[in-house]
Amino acid sequence: MWRLLQDDGASAAGGLAGDEMLATRVGALASPPVLRLYTYRPHAALVGRFQDVRQEVCVDWCIENDIDIGRRPTGGGAIIMGPDQLGVALALPRRSEGFDGGARARMARFSDGIVRGLSALGVAAEFQGKNDLGVRGRKIAGLGLHRAPSGSLLFHASILVDLDVALMSRVLRLPLPAETDADRDAIALRTTTVRTEAGSRVPMDAVRHEIACGFAVAFGVDLESSECDSEERDLAALLEQEKYRRDAWVWQRTAVPDATGAARTKTGGGDLEVRVRLAGGMIKAVAIEGDFFATDAAVTAVESGLRWHPTKTDAIRHTVRSLWTESRDATVLADELATAVLRAIANAHHAVDPYGCFVTPETARG
């Protein structure tokens, strides 16, 4: 038996404190596993555990427009949360039956409940890259995992039931420009929503119901509706005040240097432009554009596969080749794409100003 908690209108600090409280209680065996399905009040920008808020979020705009800012205990990138994005928090004891595997395998296993729930709504989502759920390569949910010192695992997901791309592009510093409608269309191509895929304005509660059922089926458990007891509310309030509301938590900086770079090249199959955002020796984000031909799914598969990928040359070439092979009709070769990514990385390492250095490297076509 798992507990099922459902709530709406969480603040950034309150929502995250509640999740950590549940993980703490489960780790201490003071609670059975808990599935929490909830939404935030409009709106919250949540950065990953180690991200620099000022690098990821348009802070001044958020302050002017009453956008809450918080830091998750889980990793990954910045997200926007509100009434149209369903937050999923699953707290389990660290040693739980059926949850073997590395981080990626466990993330895929945990997300099975979401996949089943979305399927019931007519949305065919699948695990993609390291930690996203996508539909035909377009992201519909982001996933994260935290091994808490209390002895529990906290799985986080944010499901895009709907998404205001224009708002997101004002709140978050995205790897693609977002000044024009065309820019925002390009961003929108990387994501999709439950309502877009279902073809109707599915109510949030219907999504929540199906996701809960999906987890129950996927893990063979019964879910019992539950609320926090007074001890849990007190612990959540303490975590909110002592951790998640504190500047020392929200505004902390990492010593890992952030860098951005781009490379533009002419290939036999068309112009190709790649932008990268790095965190030290890891790629945080890649955006691929140009007038070459390839399916959107092929492009987003590479973008997704290179997220949180080491910048090592051989590893990048291998990953691009393995992902691009599915795009047999593409007019750009895998090696040309990999070379452009590597050039963008080199430019990021050497860039004085972001996106300031463009090159035309040799291509695999000679």
Place this chain on the structure above:
Amino acid sequence: MAGDPPIATPADRHYERTRHVWAHRNADSGRVRIGIDALALESLGELAYVALRATGSSVARGESVGTLEAAKMTSDIATPIAGKIVARNDVVLGDPLAVNREPYGGGWLLELEPSAWEDDAAELVTGSDVAEWAAGEAARIAAEGRLD
């Protein structure tokens, strides 16, 4: 995997059995360096970020002294010994992949002035026991794909 060389676990240090944090005592200074062992790194993959507690704080055995992120999974780092943190390897904060490159050398994390070394060390694996423990853990991680 059969045929792969064994993952390095030098027997000159002590290992926490399940959390895979090593401790190495300098015989001259008595101070103990801690770091993440190669078995853990095999499971975690490349580290994107590391955060470590500041020097000056006293910590209990098993207490979190930092956090790391690999492949979007974040995890606390539990110290295998109690003591006062006297040095921090700032290199790995800016270059977390140094931990992957040199887990037992330049990728160390913290140095502690131990408060109960003999008691804590007795709970850890060392010397001739390391090889058998490491082989068992390598097999378990290969089968289950995870750390505790």
